[in-house]
Amino acid sequence: MPDTIDPCGDGTGAGPDDPEPSPPVHYAEQALLGALLLEPHRLGTLGSLGAAQFGDPAHAALFAAMGALAPPEAAVHASEPVWLSSVLDHARRDARGLTAAYLHALVQACPDPRHTAAYTQMIRADHARRTLRTHAGSLAQTATVPVQPDPASAVLAQADTLARYLDDLTGQFAPHPGSLPRTPAPPDPPRNTGSDVLDEERLLLATATAHPGEMARMRWLLPVDFALPVHAALFHCLTALAHRGEPIDPVTVLWEAQHRGLLRDTAPAHILNLLATPAGSVEHWGGKVLQRALLHQARTTANLIRSYADDPANSVHQLVTGSRRALADLTAVRARWQHQHHAPQPPNQRQTPRTTAAARAGPLRTTAPSSPARTSR
Incomplete structure (x- = not known):
């Protein structure tokens, strides 16, 4: 599972052991999840998007976990990673390979949290x-x-x-x-x-x-x-x-x-x-x-x-x-x-x-x- 948008740094989006480069939607999923991890209040702006619409099973598990948990208060979220830990624990029930490092990689993979509508449509x-x-x-x-x-x-x-x-x-x-x-x-x-x-x-x-x-x-x-x-x-x-x-x-x-x-x-x-x-x-x-x-x-x-x-x-x-x-x-x-x-x-x-x-x-x-x-x- 790639930790960044381009782990190789060569523009292919594939790691040294990856058989194929990841499709563009993979990065759209990363960007959306990163935006939601940064700003959980944007969950209410996504309309009818569901976990089943994600192509990556780990991403689907993360999105389902976000939907199952109440978004944190903005002040609390800015000072403590409690919500991120809860999301990770909940998502691991369906995707055991998820790590805290990958959640941080998702945050880094989001170019701009204001573009969640575009990522969602992708x-x-x-x-x-x-x-x-x-x-x-x-x-x-x-x-x-x-x-x-x-x-x-x-x-x-x-x-x-x-x-x-x-x-x-x-x-x-x-x-x-x-x-x-x-x-x-x-x-x-x-x-x-x-x-x-x-x-x-x-x-x-x-x-x-x-x-x-x-x-x-x-x-x-x-x-x-x-x-x-x-x-x-x-x-x-x-x-x-x-x-x-x-x-x-x-x-x-x-x-x-x-x-x-x-x-x-x-x-x-x-x-x-x-x-x-x-x-x-x-x-x-x-x-x-x-x-x-x-x-x-x-x-x-x-x-x-x-x-x-x-x-x-x-x-x-x-x-x-x-x-x-x-x-x-x-x-x-x-x-x-x-x-x-x-x-x-x-x-x-x-x-x-x-x-x-x-x-x-x-x-x-x-x-x-x-x-x-x-x-x-």
Whole structure:
């Protein structure tokens, strides 16, 4: 634990055994605690600052001890170190390594006790950064390890918690010019391309080709939702044909794929084989594709917000602005997911058993469709 602002005297703020230099908030915490040790009456001017907002556990213990003890009379405090001794004894219950020498070092580390408001705002800002990163980590974890049986709802609930925290931060920190983070965006997390994922996408494409009329109810699904680019391109072919009102079957889809350049990397026979195994309901498979797209976007959003929070150059206002923009991308997918789940179905569709769509699609093959991961001309 450093005893002064710069124990090495070289401007790094790190001692000879310290692996990393201390962050600026460490010195803000030292300065605030030093000011309070010098002038305890300033404790009543700090507003809602709490011990949990300190990044250093020993500093948190000291601040909690100050709050638990009655401030001394100014005259008594100026002549006797009774209050300092009481604070030290109380803080040692949670931070046994604290010493009287460190309290004196804190007093020396305070440039000006009149600047307690500024030190307090620095501590709040760093706490906001750490808390935002924690919320983003929870969102990423929930999307990576889906909560069954309704992973989409769990992810959206976590996103709502993050959004509420951003709302809480608004107004606590003043806006300023240059409000967007300049942190480079991290690469998107890899898509899930497991065999079950690809099989469901292939079943969706084949079933939509066999029953194109059902696609009119699936405006909530977009090509970008697919994990495999060739599947996204084929779905784009299907939606283009449906939009133009042209006939849809495996051959017409293949012709459309040729015009869109898809056959440069994919053999025609492979596409025909991919579209030859319809089964089940188009909306059922589409819902699975959309749910995975929602989870993927949640991971992407969480990674972006964490990268903002990890960049100390970003102010809290920049963190709020950038995080809200990142959440907007998740909100766009969320709107389509909600449309799929809450849009009323036609009366005849509500009365049709789920097995009817599968029966219309024809018998289900006993072997899985061939994977498009490796193709040949």
